Amino acid sequence: MTAITHPSYRSTPGPLHAILLAGTVPLFLGALLSDLAYFNTFQIQWSNFASWLIAGGLLFCGLALLFALANLIRAEQKSGRPRVYFLLLLVSWVLGLINAFEHAKDAWATMPLGLLLSVVVTVLSIAAAWTGLTSLRSGGAE
Template identity: 80%
Template sequence: MTVTANPVYRNVPSPLHAILLAGTVPLFLGALLSDIAYFKTYEIQWSNFASWLIAAGLVFCGLALLFALVNLFRADQKSGRPAVYLLLLLVTWVIGLVNAFEHAKDAWAAMPMGLYLSVVITVLACIAAWTGLTNLRSGGAQ
């Protein structure tokens, strides 16, 4: 007796994609922690640290976004998960860019909106990394 089943194809991120995606989380988290430190101490250097961390997070997120776009074209069209992943990264990048513009203001003018935006992009980066780093499957049970 021969039993055949539909094979399960896993679409996992490449190592470079995973590094870029995973790198966005600590960079945006570092920016959030710097914003919190600035909010509590009013030391302007914390705002500068946050600005640089946001810029680096945008680079990592933008490159991961390119990988996600390629993955969307290669993925099975029945599954909507690659599209959700791409959309999460895109929203994270756009709000991160708005946050970078907010931090480009004078340090006193960047608060509290810069802190709020840092919270949002950190949460979005965590959700995007969770979505992107889990094994994406097509066919079979999920």
């Protein structure tokens, strides 16, 4: 008798995927804090810090997005958690890219839209990390 096994879909990210996903949150959060510091002090260096942190967040988020896409393709069920996780990452990456373009302007021109985009991208990246790193075993059925 031969047993046929199907590769199981991993509901939580693997170690490298989890590191990339978890790296997006502090980078985008750091950009938000830098934007808040610039908004309060008008020291241009804070805007430069935010630009670099957004670039790092985009790198980590983009690589996590590739892993999420691979997981979505491999998932037996295309709806539910894999799709929500992928869409959250996609929206946070796209808005992060718009935020990077906004921060490429003169420092004075980045406010208040740059600060608002940093808030939205940070909240979306936290939601994506929460969705991606939450195990189905702890919460029951999907």
